[in-house]
Amino acid sequence: MSKYAPKLSELKKEFDEKPSVLKGDYSAQEWWDRPVEFRDGNWCFPGKQEVLADLGFANPRKWAATDEDWQLPADWQKTISEGLQSRLKKYRSLKLFLDSCVRCGACADKCHFFLGTGDPKNMPVLRAELLRSVYRNDFPLVEKILKGFSGSRKLTKAVIKEWHMYFNQCTECRRCSVFCPFGIDTAEITMLVRELLNLIGVNNNWILAPVSNCNRTGNHLGIEPHTFVQNINSLVEDIGDLTGVEVEPTFNRKGAEVLFITPSGDVFGDPGVYTMMGYLLLFHHIGLDYTISTYASEGGNFGMFTSNDMMKKLNAKMYHEAKRLGVKWLLGGECGHMWRVVHQYMNTMNGPADFLEVPVSPITGTRFSNAAATKMVHIAEFTADLIHHKKLKLDPKRNDHLRTTFHDSCNVARGMGMFEEPRSILRNVCNSFHEMAEDTIREKTFCCGSGSGLNAEEYMDIRMRGGFPRANAVKQVKDRHKVNSLVTICAIDRASLPPLMNYWNPGVSVYGLHELVGNALVMQGEKKRTTDLRENTMAGFEDGGDDDE
Amino acid sequence: MKKVLMPLVMVALLALVPFVGVQYAGLSYLFGVIIPYTAMVVLLAGFFLRLADWFRRPVPFRIPTTCGQEKSLDWIKYDRLESPAHFWEAAARVLSEVFFFRSLFRNTKAELHKDANLAYGSHKWLWLGGLAFHWSLLVIVLRHSRFFFVMVPGFTDFLDHADGFLDVTLPTFYITDAVVLAAISFLVFRRLKDAKMRLISLQTDYFPLFLIAAILVVGVLMRYVARLDIMPVKDQMLRLVNFSVDAPGEIGILFYVHLFLVSVLAIYFPFSKLMHAGAIFLSPTRNLTNNSRQKRHINPWNAAIKFRTYSEYEDDYREKMKKAKLPIEKQ
Numbered sequence: 001m002s003k004y005a006p007k008l009s010e011l012k013k014e015f016d017e018k019p020s021v022l023k024g025d026y027s028a029q030e031w032w033d034r035p036v037e038f039r040d041g042n043w044c045f046p047g048k049q050e051v052l053a054d055l056g057f058a059n060p061r062k063w064a065a066t067d068e069d070w071q072l073p074a075d076w077q078k079t080i081s082e083g084l085q086s087r088l089k090k091y092r093s094l095k096l097f098l099d100s101c102v103r104c105g106a107c108a109d110k111c112h113f114f115l116g117t118g119d120p121k122n123m124p125v126l127r128a129e130l131l132r133s134v135y136r137n138d139f140p141l142v143e144k145i146l147k148g149f150s151g152s153r154k155l156t157k158a159v160i161k162e163w164h165m166y167f168n169q170c171t172e173c174r175r176c177s178v179f180c181p182f183g184i185d186t187a188e189i190t191m192l193v194r195e196l197l198n199l200i201g202v203n204n205n206w207i208l209a210p211v212s213n214c215n216r217t218g219n220h221l222g223i224e225p226h227t228f229v230q231n232i233n234s235l236v237e238d239i240g241d242l243t244g245v246e247v248e249p250t251f252n253r254k255g256a257e258v259l260f261i262t263p264s265g266d267v268f269g270d271p272g273v274y275t276m277m278g279y280l281l282l283f284h285h286i287g288l289d290y291t292i293s294t295y296a297s298e299g300g301n302f303g304m305f306t307s308n309d310m311m312k313k314l315n316a317k318m319y320h321e322a323k324r325l326g327v328k329w330l331l332g333g334e335c336g337h338m339w340r341v342v343h344q345y346m347n348t349m350n351g352p353a354d355f356l357e358v359p360v361s362p363i364t365g366t367r368f369s370n371a372a373a374t375k376m377v378h379i380a381e382f383t384a385d386l387i388h389h390k391k392l393k394l395d396p397k398r399n400d401h402l403r404t405t406f407h408d409s410c411n412v413a414r415g416m417g418m419f420e421e422p423r424s425i426l427r428n429v430c431n432s433f434h435e436m437a438e439d440t441i442r443e444k445t446f447c448c449g450s451g452s453g454l455n456a457e458e459y460m461d462i463r464m465r466g467g468f469p470r471a472n473a474v475k476q477v478k479d480r481h482k483v484n485s486l487v488t489i490c491a492i493d494r495a496s497l498p499p500l501m502n503y504w505n506p507g508v509s510v511y512g513l514h515e516l517v518g519n520a521l522v523m524q525g526e527k528k529r530t531t532d533l534r535e536n537t538m539a540g541f542e543d544g545g546d547d548d549e
Numbered sequence: 550m551k552k553v554l555m556p557l558v559m560v561a562l563l564a565l566v567p568f569v570g571v572q573y574a575g576l577s578y579l580f581g582v583i584i585p586y587t588a589m590v591v592l593l594a595g596f597f598l599r600l601a602d603w604f605r606r607p608v609p610f611r612i613p614t615t616c617g618q619e620k621s622l623d624w625i626k627y628d629r630l631e632s633p634a635h636f637w638e639a640a641a642r643v644l645s646e647v648f649f650f651r652s653l654f655r656n657t658k659a660e661l662h663k664d665a666n667l668a669y670g671s672h673k674w675l676w677l678g679g680l681a682f683h684w685s686l687l688v689i690v691l692r693h694s695r696f697f698f699v700m701v702p703g704f705t706d707f708l709d710h711a712d713g714f715l716d717v718t719l720p721t722f723y724i725t726d727a728v729v730l731a732a733i734s735f736l737v738f739r740r741l742k743d744a745k746m747r748l749i750s751l752q753t754d755y756f757p758l759f760l761i762a763a764i765l766v767v768g769v770l771m772r773y774v775a776r777l778d779i780m781p782v783k784d785q786m787l788r789l790v791n792f793s794v795d796a797p798g799e800i801g802i803l804f805y806v807h808l809f810l811v812s813v814l815a816i817y818f819p820f821s822k823l824m825h826a827g828a829i830f831l832s833p834t835r836n837l838t839n840n841s842r843q844k845r846h847i848n849p850w851n852a853a854i855k856f857r858t859y860s861e862y863e864d865d866y867r868e869k870m871k872k873a874k875l876p877i878e879k880q
Contacts, residue, residue, distance in 0.1 A: 011665070012664060012665045015661060015665045016663060016664070016665075020661075021744050021745055021748060022659070022661055022745075023661055024743070024744045025744060026744035026747055026748070030748075031748055031749075088606075089606065090606075090607065090609060090850055091606065091607075091609060092603055092604075092606035092607060092608050092831065092833060093608070093612065093833045093834075095602075095603060095606055096603055096828050096831055096832060096833070099599075099603075099822075099824060099828060100822070100824060100825045100828030100829070100832075101822065101825075102754070102822050102825050103749045103750060103751065103754050103822075104653075104675060104679070105675075105739075105743070105745055105746050105749055106652075106653055106656050106675060108745045108746075108749070109657075109658065109659040109745070110657075110659075115659055115661070115667060118661075120745070120748050120749075123745060123748075123749065125749050126748070126749055129749070146555075146559075146752070148551070148552065148555075148752060149555070149751075149752045149753065149756075150751070150752070150753050151751035151752070151753065174614055177614045177834050178614055178616050178652065178655065179652060179653075179655055179656060179657075180652060181646065181650055181652050181653045181679075181829070182646075182825055182828055182829050182832050182835075183614060183646075183652065183832040183833075183834035183835040184832070184834075185612065185614060185834045188612065188834075215857055216857070216865075218862065224866060224869060225866050225869055225870045225873060225875055226866075226869045226870065226872055226873035226875075229873045229875065230873070251875055251876075252875050252876050253876065254876070294870070294875060295859050295862050295863075308609075308852070309852050309854050312852065312854050312856075313854045313855070313856045313857075314856070316854070316856035317856065317857070317859075320856070320858065320859060321859060324859055342842075343841060343842055344610060344611055344612055344841050345610055347841065347842065347845045347846070348609070348610055348611065348841070348845065348846045348847065348848050348851070349848070349851065351845050352845055366622070368621075369843065370619070370620055370621045370622075370840070370842055370843050371842045371843065372842070372843050372844075373842060373843055373844055373845045374841070374842040374843075374845075376842070381621050381622060384622060384625075385622055388622070388624060413615070414614050414615055414616070415612075415614075415615065416615060416619060416839075417615030417616075417617060417618055417619030417627075417628070417631075417632040417839055418618075418619055418621070419617075419618050420618050420625045420626075421621065421622070421625065424625075437669070439657055439669040440669075443615070443616040443617065443631070444655075444657075468665070468667075469667055472665065472666060472667045473667075
């Protein structure tokens, strides 16, 4: 277990005994008087100097959140005020969300970080109020006459520290905005405050290092082209060993029909690689004419957690590469924030994609008119359509060793609205699927606690707390239905949920949806399969066992 | 408790102003003519300027919060209200928020139980209280139209009868009077009772509640207790709506208190959180269609950026790409 997280028993004791606003304890202390305290486990290491230099970002220096002096640039106040003013002009959302909150409190206990920490500043209303109180300082006269009336305050270094803490205890999951009567979206506020903080060099290396990598090598993990190919080829070998089928992905191939882009975590990380094996099996199964790019080798976009300009810059590679290769349309892998970007931002930022064609499934002939302009289809939409038209030979019994539940990823749920496609696939590739409690799935889904670039090891304390509502909902189906597999369609989930499950619910493993598809696919010319893609024994397929295949 | 008491004292002092002004200083012209006109101008101009100020700011990205299934494959039913694909569906979504507080209806209450267990319960009190408050306030405002027309319009008569169907007192008791007082008491007490609400509430949250409560209480006193002669009141209101600046006749002092507090509310409105009344129509997470992949959304200021092109990438990695047998553009 990480040295940055408390023991589970200690945390449970804290939940039971320590007074918290969540449980209705009130200390009579106003929120702006509550101190901000950085300690092990609740701050991410700041951006390294060489990373900042590479990106041309402000104020590279050696510092830590626990330092008294953060070595802000001399004119930091001016930078922040002007930055805020210019963003208020560019975004109606920001202005509206700062102006229209009535502090009704409907959002308060909807945030996973509030539920996991009990810290009042993690109530979305107060998180936004951290900025609002400074924004309102535009009316100093009112404040002077009626001291404390509008709850405004000056922009001080202490406020910057508070922003850094609490806008990094928001994963931009948008759950609060579902419940807000005015649709105020804290994600929007967090995105813009993080932009402002980056202007004065208050940042997070776990976000900026991938951004720099992605700019240079094409992917967050910094995998260079030859290594990228090697990695996928080793997965191809594994597939050969397991199934006896030789899949043949191509790279940077001009003239392919489809360019497939997925988060680089699927190429490099465990358990993402099994999901990648699922994709490769699927594409081979249906004979898709596709290619993978080493240049546009990242589906995810950590630019989104940095600034809108950076999001646009990293995303631009997708269309650029699609145009160069002359493909007809784009197919995207399983990822959360990648799909927020592709669905809600990509075509606006880097379109129009008039050099591509409206996506049509070459297998079923289905025209994806919902992607008519952006020309990018989600793999779950694509596969659900294949299954609906009975184009896949599936044996769901091969997943009988897994008792599954499905975790809706925040961005796919609340920034795209994709709920039925993955469920329809899951029901067809496995026989045991149990939904978590109604208030914790679909549009009310809980974040893994590590989204929006907070998946750092040194942040484990906050991550385990932030992930608690999700883990707790999994625990209920584990106890009730013996669920042992948490299926998800997000690469950050695949990286962050395993430690979360180890912490709260040992015995529950994390799977990508297309890993289960890969398990269930009956490939032409395959050898007798006894294990799944992870080389775990499948129930009822053991060597010499009673096999009806 | 200062943040509760301060607004309470402010409202009490404000109520005293016309009392002293009219009763002792004889300023009935100021309180009966000048201030109401000023207040109306500030309210209308302020409200529309604020709306215009929001409206002129661009909506760079299409960011609806999708609370239901997207429109994708033909055989999957999409949620027309929570994931609207067409303009009228998004309009229906906004109107469902305006008229029925749809998002608030979803409200749940989280409880942390022993041994780290979370439970969520349905919690519709805020929805119910908010809806009761806003709707009865609307009916009450509309009922007041009888003061603004020589002939009472038909719909006002209808509202009057519907609202007063209990007919238990003289003058007829209005149900909305009871409902609105109950609802506003609930809205105040929920801010005081719950630890979370106590923390997030500011003076600017209590002030309008107390102000509206005072207006309501004075109105109820005028009607049921002091039994003010309403003919001079109606005369004065008719003068005001006809843009007359004649001096008001003899009217009970409670009327001036009522009218002054309404004027204060009108002046306060455009500068405060009460502007949520306009903001709800503009919220980009609710009023946009979820069709950004089907139809390109235009960002008027779409920032120019320089990204790393493929040829720059190939220049850096050409030798490694050759070794990996990757196709390249330049040898």
